[in-house]
Structures are given as structure tokens and as C-alpha cells.
Amino acid sequence: MYTISDLFDLDHTLAADYLKQFTYPWEALNGIKDFILELGKTLDHNEFEQREEGVWVHKTAKVFPTAYLGAPCIIGPNTEVRHCAFIRGSALVGADCVVGNSVELKNVILFDHVQTPHYNYVGDSILGYFSHMGAGSITSNVKSDKRNVIVRNGTEKIETGIKKFGAMLGDHVEVGCNAVCNPGTVIGRNSNVYPTSCVRGVVPADSIWKDNGEIIHKEDRD
Template sequence: MTDQLLQPQSLFDLSDPATAALFDGCDTVWQALPQIKRHVARLTEGGRRIDGTVLDGAWLGEAAIVIEAGAVVEPGAYIVGPAYIGAGAVVRHGAYVRENVILLAGSTLGHASEAKNALFLPGAAAPHFAYVGDSILGHRVNLGAGTKLSNLGILSAKDAATGKRPTIKLVIDGVEYDTGLTKFGAILGDDAQTGCNAVLNPGCIIGPRTLVYANTSVRKGYHPADSIVKLRQNVRVMARE
């Protein structure tokens, strides 16, 4: 049962063949992360095509970049690339699109938000002050302002002998899964949301329609669909003297 929950079709609507193609051959959802680079190359065909609107003051790097008709790149945005920006997607002022980013139709990368090796499914949004690294946002996912999808563990220093970092391992229902990834941010299923200043630690998988409340730091692993993840605080209100 656990293995089934970790399959792409358990987190995302894959009825659209173009979306399903991004997960071809993936038995677990995190296997799609190292494939993003290949899919960017496929979608851009290694070239450059600007059919959308790039406003004065935006900057496009020299790598392969496709911006489809109806997409908008606002002043002050910087697209390094390679990147694919789908129809109706918006890259807002001050956004930073690094290497291997796919923004599908109607998605948003907003002000002071950064994406790297990331996949935004249709309607996904990181509108304000977000970091989305080595991560996947499902359909209509919304990240509250200041959400960070951390992709590198604090104890992941490179081995002195091999020069390699340890891979991220998840324990789900008592079963350990070695993802084989040294960088793994978060994967949020369709219609999941985070509140402001939430932090999803490396290796978080959030089920569809689940809500992560503001200021919550979420541990790695699988968090089931249709849930609420929240931080409980003790707040005292005292009279001023």
C-alpha cells in the first residue's frame, strides 16, 4: 500500500498525456526529479523560442529557453535557463529561474522567488519570497509567502575521501527508501497548500489537498492526503504594566 502512495499517479492527475510524459518510467515520484533536465531539453529542443511577452528590464540567459504564447516575464526577472515557460505562465518581477525549470500552463513564479531543477504542474504557484529547489509542485499547489522547500540536509557535507554527499533516505511506515538523491526538496500533490513561512525539509512528500499551516517546519517523509499539518504554539497575552 505504501509503495502505491508513492507513485506519481497517487499525487497528480496524469490524465493529460503531456503531463504524464514527465513521469514516464517512474515507479516512485522522486524518480522524476533527475529527469527534469532531460524533459527541459525535450521541450526546448535545445534551442530558443520566445512567443510570449518579455517586458523591458527582464533578462534572459544564453541557455535554451522557450517562452510560449500567453506567458509573461515581468521586468526584473532573470531566467538563466535552460527553462520551459508554458502558455499563460507568469514569471514576476524579481523572480530567479535557474537551470532546468519547467513552468507549465498557468503557473506562477513570483516576486523574489527562486526555482532550480523544479517542475510546476498547471496552475501551481510560488508567488512570494519562495525557494523551490529540486522539487515538484502539483496542479494548483499554492505556496504561502516565504515558503522554503529546502533541498540539502544540514548534515550533508561531502565525504573527504569520495567527494560525494550522502543520499537522502526516507522511512515511511517502517520501510526505508534510499532515494539515491543527494538533493531532494519537496513534492506536493495536487491542490496542496502551505501557509506563510513554512519550511519543508529535504525529502518531504505532501499528499494531495493537504494543508501545511504557517510557520510549520515539516520533517522529511510522506504526509498523507487530505490532512492538516500544523504547529501548536503556546501564546500568552499579558497586561502591560
């Protein structure tokens, strides 16, 4: 339930061929920077403008004057990067996305139609097609003890071997306002997270994470 094929439709990202190399999505995190630098060289100059070294922006994208685009990054077609957004670098942002006011992105892949519209921090994470993070929701990407992140699914523990790993949101995931996705969070397709939740571990597809940590399948809800 937490492989790349379980979580994502690869038809909706320029990172499809890159991600196909891996089984688990967190395996792709360490190579995002180099991947973007290589991908940028192949982009059609008639469609993408290279604004500075390592920064490519589609000509239909709207980048507000106060937004910061750190290299390397790619901003896709019809995407909006709004007021005071801070893209620190190593960010592939797909088509028809929203990177909103005061949002910070770092070492991420955003599939097409992803929305991070208000005061979000997204680091060392992959957000699937049509996923949405409510206002103030964040991915926490480093454990307080600075040890390697473990993905927990009930009693099962998967050693990732990496210290920086935020969240993997499957396609059509909805994260509620002011929710925190703790390091190593994996949320399956079509699942929802209640506002102000503190999420950790694996949330199955088609589920709801409630604010007390209870997980229910959508078919079983009242």
C-alpha cells in the same frame, strides 16, 4: 501513497510522458535538465518563443523585465514570472502559474496552475496541479550532513539514493506561510500545512499538518 500516480494528475503537465517512466517522483529529479532540453526542441514555434539558447517562453506568458530565466527552462501559457524572480535553470513551469517576487526555482517541475507567489525557494522538487506555497515557504533540498535523502513514513524508510531532494507536493496541496519542507518531504493530494511549520516525511492525502507536527485527517477535524 507516494507514487507518481498517487500524487499527480498527469493530464496537467507537459512532463506527463517523462514522469510515466518512473514509480516514485524523486526518481525523475536527476533527468529534468535533459528532459527540458529535448522537450524544448518539440515545442510549436507559433506558440513558444525561444528567447535564447535553452529558454522557451509561451507567447501568452508575462515575464517581468527584472526576472532572470536561466537555461534550460520552459514557461507555459498565461504564466506570470514576476519582479526579480530567479529561475536558475532546469525548470518546467506549466500553464497559468505564478512565479512571484524574488522567488527562486531550480531543477523543478511545476504542474499547471501552481502558485509560488512570494519569496519562495523551490529546489529539486515537483509541485502538483493547483498546489500553492504561501509567502516565505520553502523547500529545503539538502540535508545538513550532506548524506542521501531518506523518505520517512512512520517507521518505514525509503532510500532515494540522491543528495538533493526538496519536496513533492501532490495536487491541490496548500503550504502555509513561512513553512519549511525538509529534504524528502512528500505531501499527499488535497492536504494542508499550517503556517510556520517544519515538515518532514510523508503527509497523507486529505490531511492537515499542524504546527506541532500533529497530522489529522480532514474528516476528523473539529
